[in-house]
Amino acid sequence: MSIARPHAEDLTPDSKRGRMEVQSTLSFSDEDKVRILQPHDNALVVNLKIGGYDVKRVLVDQGSGVKIMYQDLYKGLKLKPEDLTYYDSPLVGFDEKTVIPKGQIRLPVQVGSEVVEVDFIVVDAYSPYTAIVAKSWLHAIEAVSSTLHLKVKYLSGNQDEELIGS
Template sequence: MAQVSSFLVKRVMIDQGSRADVMYSNLFKGLGLINQDLSKYNTPLVRFNGRVVILEGQISLPVNLEGKEVMVTFIVVDSFFPYTAILGRPWIHAMGAVPSTLHMKVKFPTEQGIAIVKGSQQMARQCLVAAVSWKTKQDKQKETTPL
């Protein structure tokens, strides 16, 4: 969980393999934002499967974790993903964070010392199940759709 623009947001993925900080449209709309709040973003974004993602634009918002706040420029994507946002390398570097996928934790310095945020293995499993279920549904739709 992270606080994005004063809202507590669940299902945030910290991904050291992502070159961008990404917000999915369901979170964008849930924050009460509108398309006029977006600025242009012209660089293509490629998914894990190699397909180019259609981008809505970009927006800068404050993200707060354990009392440490940084401005994050999110690329807004209108696509399904079980997480609501991805905090990638730009956020990791801005925070001075050290993520560990093995321990499902991220550590970063704060004025009070080193903060440790623990991930939820249960939530990660739920997101994985949702992604697999969505992919299976998409594959079945392709099989039944006439050409």
């Protein structure tokens, strides 16, 4: 799996527009699987900096559009009810029970030097995760994730970076 993204040393002229086109590829190889016992069915769980704090057990959900923050993290970040904005759409949890959100909050999520503002829906429900980031977060940092390799790869400046799952 790979994705092409601009990279400074791969400049090629674009004669139609007089611009320089840039190419780089983020990819996964067998070397990326070395530390992982195969086969596996583990979720891609990472550590991220959310709201300026190091947060463990964040699920990277490639198939979801919903970004979730669970109550334990909300309390751990010392957030208050007045920090939330109204959110009135019920959610269905992993256990198929309907969950009424407490509200929504926008917080910066940082990986390396990349920072993206994320609108988390705050829920009071049990989860082995502290938060869930979705495909919109991956798209915002122009990242490629692989559950097979338990990694997220992205470019930061001119450097290929990776976020290793736990």
